[in-house]
Amino acid sequence: MNKRWEVRLIGTGGQGIVTVSIILANASVKEGNNVVQSQNYGPEVRGGYSTAYVIASNKSILYPKIDSPNVMMVMSDTSYKKYLPELAEDGMLIMNGHTEETLPDKVYFVPITDIAHDKVKRPITANIVSLGVIVGITGMVSEKTALEAMEAAVPSRALEINKKAFALGLEAGKAALENK
Amino acid sequence: MNKRWEVRLIGTGGQGIVTVSIILANASVKEGNNVVQSQNYGPEVRGGYSTAYVIASNKSILYPKIDSPNVMMVMSDTSYKKYLPELAEDGMLIMNGHTEETLPDKVYFVPITDIAHDKVKRPITANIVSLGVIVGITGMVSEKTALEAMEAAVPSRALEINKKAFALGLEAGKAALENK
Amino acid sequence: MGEVKLLQGNEACVFGALAAGVRFFAGYPITPSTEIANIFARELPKIGGKFMQMEDEIASIGAVIGASCTGMKAITATSGPGFSLMQENIGFAAEAEIPCVIINVMRFGPSTGLPTHPSQADFMQSRWGTHGDHPVIVIAPYTAREAYRETGRAVNFSEKYRVPVIILMDEILGHLRERVEFKEEDIVKEVNRKGPEAGVPFFPYEHTDDWIPPFANFGSGYRCHITGLIHDRTGFPTNNPEIVDQVMRRMNGKIDKHIDEICRISTVDVEDAEIVIVAFGSVARSAAEVVRIMRSMGKKIGLIRPVTLWPFPDREIKKAAEGKKAIIVPEMNLGQMVREVIRTIEGETPVHPLNRIDGELITPRDIIDFIEEME
Amino acid sequence: MGEVKLLQGNEACVFGALAAGVRFFAGYPITPSTEIANIFARELPKIGGKFMQMEDEIASIGAVIGASCTGMKAITATSGPGFSLMQENIGFAAEAEIPCVIINVMRFGPSTGLPTHPSQADFMQSRWGTHGDHPVIVIAPYTAREAYRETGRAVNFSEKYRVPVIILMDEILGHLRERVEFKEEDIVKEVNRKGPEAGVPFFPYEHTDDWIPPFANFGSGYRCHITGLIHDRTGFPTNNPEIVDQVMRRMNGKIDKHIDEICRISTVDVEDAEIVIVAFGSVARSAAEVVRIMRSMGKKIGLIRPVTLWPFPDREIKKAAEGKKAIIVPEMNLGQMVREVIRTIEGETPVHPLNRIDGELITPRDIIDFIEEME
Amino acid sequence: MAKKTFMVEVNRKTCKACGICIAFCPVSVFTTDHDDKAVVDKPERCTGCRQCELLCPDYCIRVEENSNG
């Protein structure tokens, strides 16, 4: 990796995006990068917005916050326009859902929840689907390390279903990238 | 009054010398003086030594401690010699008890406890006897104000007996002074 | 007025508080402050006030704050160990801006220490004892008369500025009985907290011109919300950084804004002094004696006595120190106020600590010896 | 060693403590320190250690001190409100000289404040929170790796110097996960308290050469008496002024005596710097970024980062400040450490506070803007 | 007298999809939408027991008797 990744994941409490951020962070560590992961905490977050952050870089990371992310994923909102201004120049914005609009280059719509619902048949796996999507679109970590990190993070009884979710997400992510 | 009085009263816990010091202080206030009163506190004092202090002066009193008292009264010890060095030049040392020794000028022996025991017939009034003795010997406050201050300090049911104690103490004090 | 009395320091606090309108005391006994509780227990019911002995100091300060929410002026008294326990709720009072007064009669610490011996080692704690940035006023009387007057002032400040005010005494003053003659200037005038203004929309944490929001007593018809969470002017929680910044700066800044009224220092012969002693509480009694003695010997000594300890009178100390040969800071601790003096003076004058840490009052002799040795 | 991990600041403390031999944790959950309790609960039974959830923070620190009396290394973790409640017993540990470690993951205060937002406003409290003069060591790591290592150092100091040691982190570091690669220098070597020496008469509070008395664990056959009252070298209460003076000076002085070992500061490019930033904890991460950025712009900026906060590294700061154009002290509070810097520097260099008090981390941008404006 | 009938309303905006009303309606008036929020499915069954109203932790449900059954 020869790049600094600043990733921001936005969702609602309970969607598991913190888990996704930790998996991403662990995968990136496995690939030899310096990584910091953090999240907004708060009782207010219960049911409200929840945000998680990952920074990965081959240089040392001190200041742990993200000002302009180059990867953003938004789980519970479809009005992508309000997120664009916060995105870095070279950024990628991943939205959960469908749209008919013509989109700016950096914006990707992927029906993450629907995939979890309809294809994995387990709505709860939407976060792991989103992990696949991020890896598929950004390539910030390899499929292999992402999968390993995911496996280490989920309870063994839920492993198979999550593998499926990851694979479907990855596929959808790659497809979205190719469709650009 | 044209003098600075520094009074130290030494006894054991429960003997009521703090009460005596407060009465003395109140009497001196009544006579228009600046007065501070204090005592050593401490759990250790329970049953052990207890000391009370009064400073009275027509000047303002800031530093509230006594270095060399000009009046000392010792209730529970008869070896007067160990107290002499602490006494001021012009000091008076009042000891509770009898002695056959020839005494330095400044030392007075008065059988305070015995007066309370044998004459007042109430050992508990020894402290008020001692008040009388101090007033009788030192004259640091007038009999009248001392009596008034005493009356204000004791419970009314015990007033008569304490008046008697005071009178007997006063008498004994005056006698001791005259015998010098 | 003109009344003359033999009054104990602890006792004087009680009467000062009552004169300022205090009608509620909740406390837990502790040496050397117990007389305060004892006397409140005796006096309050006489005037329809209420005394409570709580299960501990945490409960005591809690009940005091609760009573204050209804508009009743409330106070507690304690010493080191209890003062430490009260810290969390003192922070609550600061954050929620509920008037209350805490008397800490300092004893020798740390921990149980020497319960009946004096100390000044809670100087720093009285400012920094609770977590988080918070406003506080700390006042240190040095005579029984001042204990009366300053406790009254403390109650008034707490009401006026909606802030916990701490009276910091030491065991010596707490237990000392002395003749007090009350003069005109000792009369404690009652000050009451500002209430909502009729006809104006009411916000319980409004950023008003004087930075002091009006207070609506419980039961007075405003139904406010009071919380120890950071809140906006409506009183409800917020974590919006901009608002948080504003409210924190107002809440902490309101004291500095009124520093001229709050700060009180007393000086003796400072003007022409070569050497200035900075001392508070009982130690200032010895120091004043030193000035008297040494002036009579022709030595140019002066005394600055901060009566308000916190906010620390930076300006006054700095000014008084200008051009002096030396500043001496005697304290019954290992050197606490001296740190503030050094900070304030910024190297302009040499500052010398003089500390006793043996449970005894610093004597005039101690100070004189120190000065003579120094010279 | 050479191990690479994604480690949360809170988690790192736990593993550092375990490496230093901690086998007992007693605590009461509080945001943002809860992970520490959670992880101890999971890890301790695996190695035969013991985890207790107590009824409150007072009980937690009490149980920790009790466990330590038997020789078991013990720790607790909390945040502001709990830290305030622990103050009385921290003073007990200081006075009775019982080793123990308290982790305070600072959240925004005062009172309940903003429980999930960072702050550095317990800087002063960590030194002065309890009543009475007392010794204490306070350490502030700034990365997960350092949290590991410094918690180990804290445990060792507490054992070696018989003193409560406080780890002061902020919410950001507590919750931050980051890659840690453990190196040789991160190995935590276990240090054990000194015990009684065979053949020599044993006094549990002996004034030894190094000022650290030996400790006889409960049950080891010495039957000492431990009290929070001021005591002589035998451990029994005394109020003899001479002895009180001696023991207070030894107990408080033992830390200063070993200040060289205890104090640790870390510097970046200070030597030739014109402007020096003094910062600790997470803010120092931003400050280090500023040095990197501004040096690349050719500006001579340096950073002093006190790792040991208390005793405050007076000497080092004073020395580093010599001849500089300005000192900047950014803090997530209203200006606490800056007071110490000013005190230390005594006017030699202008000192500028930079404070954020909105619940957010000071950013590199904040500092750069400040510097640019200043110039 | 005609059998009483009731109007049952769920505020979709405030519903947190907890499933309580669905589980405790004795006559299964509710079903869920794809977000698991409660939806009034068979209002005609409603007996007006108000269990749903009482137990909804977010006060999203209103049950009102229809004025003419």
Next chain:
Amino acid sequence: MAKKTFMVEVNRKTCKACGICIAFCPVSVFTTDHDDKAVVDKPERCTGCRQCELLCPDYCIRVEENSNG
């Protein structure tokens, strides 16, 4: 067999004159001196019940059976 007899001793130095032994000795072995401290007055009455020993808060009393009555 001869009736048992006992030696009763009071340590005057440590006695705090509380009066407990005096009040609770069932056979009034003790009396007081002018400082109100306990004094063994009628040791021959002692039955060896040890009530005094048990209740003295300052451990000033020793009761011992005389080896030959």
Next chain:
Amino acid sequence: MGAIHEKYLRMDKLPHIWCPGCGNGIIMSSFIRAIEKLGYEKDEVAAVSGIGCSGRITGYMDFNTLHTTHGRALVFATGIKMANPGLKVFVFMGDGDAAAIGGNHLIHSCRRNIDITAIIFNNHIYGMTGGQFSPTTFRNKYATTAPYGTTDPDFDLVNLCIGAGASYVARSTSYHAKMLTDLFVAGALHKGFAVIEVITHCPVNFGRRNEFDTPADMLRWQKDHAVRTAKADMVPMEEMEGKFVIGELIKKEKPEYVEEYDRLIETVRKGDAHRE
């Protein structure tokens, strides 16, 4: 949203922060229904809470509200009641709040018998801090600080309060919402300190870790394990094992604290007080 919510809640503060399905919302509803029944003016009600999910309740109700420090609600409330006995004072506490850090204030309030109604939201867990066990968590349950199941025994809060001298103690559950309202009313009308323990459910931090798949499952558990006082005596001992009784568990006369003190004031002012 019914008229009652609109009347008593601070509508602009809703939705509340509680998780989907949390019992706290149900209890709040039951409580305002009780106020309606009692006919109290909103201005004369003081609601005091501690820190915890439950503690947030005071932010939503349109009374004189005080959100204090963790565990200390009762002492603040005590000050309020002493200072202004005209106020109707209600205290809301979590199980950690009331029985862990605040346990001492709870028992002392029982002892004093001050006219306050205390409502304990016993969800058997520390909700706000993310699921640590509490002093009321049953043995062998899972919690973030009990990853292997708790070994700590639990308090029976009703017994605790009765042992401390309480004059009114009742218990019910978040499932029994109507009964809750009745008990709140009864507690408020009781002259003296009244404790109402509400067994409630925390689906997120207790349920998920302890094999309750949904909030509804937890309510069902309550329904199945609660036995009404009237019935409790008739249920054979063995069958009560693992169950708990709901209803009024003690109700007795005891002098009320503030009244007693007011009587003292009167005596002292009349000069009738005997002084030691």
Next chain:
Amino acid sequence: MGAIHEKYLRMDKLPHIWCPGCGNGIIMSSFIRAIEKLGYEKDEVAAVSGIGCSGRITGYMDFNTLHTTHGRALVFATGIKMANPGLKVFVFMGDGDAAAIGGNHLIHSCRRNIDITAIIFNNHIYGMTGGQFSPTTFRNKYATTAPYGTTDPDFDLVNLCIGAGASYVARSTSYHAKMLTDLFVAGALHKGFAVIEVITHCPVNFGRRNEFDTPADMLRWQKDHAVRTAKADMVPMEEMEGKFVIGELIKKEKPEYVEEYDRLIETVRKGDAHRE
């Protein structure tokens, strides 16, 4: 001074600071007799106390002694016992210590059932601070903070502890010195937390204010008002009014805290622990 005093007391620390006639001295005697009976080594005994006149006891006894902060003795003791279960841990508290500031630790210790023996010196007053009323002072008694007589109700400590789940609770008095020894022995042998309340007398700060002329009068009061458990059931209710029962008041089996935790450790180390 008997051999037993010489064996167990720190002779160079005597005379103790307690006032003439104070019950504390009697209790200390009874206690060391219990240790003698139990046959414990002095090295294996840990004695922990709080602050108060009673708290000074640890200074006089030749064990591992810890004189802690006011009200906190139990939590220090809990740490000791957890860390070194081999120690026999005894805790000494005053009534203020145990039931005012320390009330929470008392009830939680009862709940946990940790193997500690707690001895409460209940003299119904704050002795050390000069005679303020305590949570156990009876109504209408005089104290420095109750110059007109108390209006506060009092705790029954036995009920309180039982309500908190204690597995062993006993009560006696400083007059019943022999019985005290027996109860201390029984408490120590009980596996779990044992509370022994000792009704004792403070002649100086309680007695003098409440019409007891001498220490002996106070002991007589104890003698006259204590009814032994065996007899208590036979005494008619009316006659029990104002009296109190002495003896063992509850004794039941309950898992001991440290043992339970040790069992957990074993399970976890074997890898048998079920993890959530």
